[in-house]
Amino acid sequence: MEDEPLFADRPEWADVVPLEQYEGVIPLAPIFYTNEYKDATNYFRGIVKTGEMSPRVLDLTENIIRQNPAHYSAWQYRYKTLIFLNAPLDVELRLMDELAVKYLKTYQVWHHRRLLVQQTKNPAPELEFIADSLQIDTKNYHTWSYRQWILAHFNDDALWSRELEFVESMLNYDLRNNSAWHHRFFVVFQSGVRKGDEDRAEVVRRELTFVKTKISTAPNNASAWNYLRGVLDHSKTPYSSLKSFVTPYSVPHSSHQDVTSEDIVDLENPLPSPGAQLPCVAAIEFMADAHESNGGDDLMRATELWRSLADEHDTMRKKYWEYRIKEALQNVR
């Protein structure tokens, strides 16, 4: 941009009166802008004042956005101008392909895309574009919520059809990516019932099998345990029904070494990987919750587990585990 002339030096802009940012006010804590930025935004204020919507406004707003992609007013004005001029939006989308990747972390690049796609009504290529962007920044909040919006807003069966495959590819790359886990929950449980998923009990079984496998690979993964809890809560399945799966994770390795050496593999209840660092805090917590909901004598087992978390395995949350103990005992009285 530095080799481009200032707007003040361009004859085709001579008819526009640039507007200084502060007039009659000496601002406290001003930002020291570059000349290029000051020049472009002065002309932008001039344009906003006259309400001009012309092709040169597109040049000007692009110039500002490249200097400061968070300039939401420039984005808004640009969109209004595009619509007013009936400009080709596919061209605009290609420009956005470049800018979105450059300025992944700004709200505006993603929102502008949304507005465009709402006009073009062609969501299918977006999924691929998003997948590519997520290769660069695997947990980008805007990118993931944009994907969820594309799916929900257009709500087309063809769009939804390959989402599980997509989530799995993301989790194969990094099974600790919480954004991918959230996406899975969004797709499977919160967006209506997709074709082939009508048998909800079967869907829950499928998801439990999936998450158990992921837990067995790397047990100390909070995302997977949260997903497991999410599936159980959503389907109102008691935690205690998973005791046989969770138990080996809640104790040190030695306690189940004999089992791993056997040839029998229980596919329903995969065992922790050889590299697993046990006991796993999330498994102890899970067992305690399962015991608590059983109530009765199991309550003491729950409090013992919470005590072990407070004193040994998860001391940062000592106060929380002690609170859980008090609450549980309180409810019995």
Next chain:
Amino acid sequence: MAQPRQSPDDLYATETSDTQAETEAVLLKHVPADPESPPPLQKAQHLQFLVRNLTQGFPSRYTSQDASQPWLLYWTLQSFSVMGVAMDPDNKQKAINTILAWQHPEGGFGGGPGQAAHLLPTYAAVCALAIVGRPGPGGGWDQIDREKLYNFFLSLKEPDGSFLVSHGAEVDVRGTYCLLVVAYVLNLLTPELLEGMPAFIASCQTYEGGFSSASQPYFSAESDGTTKLLDDIRPPLGEAHGGYTFCALASWIMLQPYLNLQDPASPRPSVEYKRLMRWLVQMQGSEIELGGFRGRTNKLVDGCYSWWVGGCFALLASQGVGGGHGQDADHTSTTHEDEEWDDVEEFVWNKLALQRYILCAAQHPASGLRDKPPKSADSYHTLYCLAGLSAAQHNIYPSPARQAQLDQAWQLPSDEQNHELRKTAFTEALSWSEEEGTSHVLGSQANRVNATHPIFNLTMTHTEGIMSHFYKQTVPRRK
């Protein structure tokens, strides 16, 4: 102190565990030899960092914040307030004049002069005015065009109870939070404005317990040609996140006076507090992370979540969840059956550990506060680290005695519209009080910072000042 344990990666490394391990290696160097004696809070240096920006201006790399000028000022002014520093009258007046230059002719405030009005800078501008402004000509408060502001708010409202942050812009719970704070402070609450907001907020809670940025509405086509918002399919967009969770929870609490005025027989949206509490405590990093907070599951700790997540516990406690809910010193008059439980002054989170993170890792060796080492300091992190430190030091709770006192002193305003709603909002907002003798300052007492309002992030004094003006009330002195 024994060397803290590294987070287990189960001998299965991925991008997440790799960046986690790198961060832990850096943070380990900041673990203090004596956990009870962290480095002191370098107030003088942090003040110097802020003053330099204020008087000399912001260097050109801050151009990225050109659309957030009210934020830059609010972060700076509120950091002063938290550190107990006020500005001289000259600079106050300069600040007021600058803020008024951001007001949009059609209502609301923009990110700078000539920029479109937007809910986020509107919050920042109004809060900055709460700190430096005053009534009367040139004082800033009476120059806010409240009527246009209210109409601006309404013009952003969506059928699902959410709000666009600006015309033609995105929807998210930050907008809801900013709008509600401004409506509270400037006395603009109406049922028309609030209708549908609670259900929207509740729909943003995810399976993890925290809140997302927004949710997606689905509508059914009715036989009469209209559409109807569906209750049972309203998925959150994006995962549970510390910043959105603070905004959603604070909004939820600001909506309670409205909800309590609804017909008890009508359906009431709900938030799952226990799941939220579990998620909040899980955000606190382990010993090797010095007890700092992360903003999402399996992400890195960051100083700003000291406030966004650390600040949530007082809000949650105000709803009777998670212990540590404060108590009036003279509470013998009311008899609780569960007195024994109530007496236990305990918190569910580790307040001392958070202070350790802020003092040991979030202070830049030169000046200002930051995300984590070795990053540089900035105004945003300086405020939210300091506000988080404040949340960790103080125990602020809504005092029933104080609310009763405010209620008694309430003068019926001449404009009686929505009187009950506004009165409750006023007395609840100003009932937040510090529990006597319960502050926990890690290290020297010189590390103590001021308490800040758990919902607004203004000091109590500034909150009382501006609210008493706009509600035309005289606030009784605290006993």
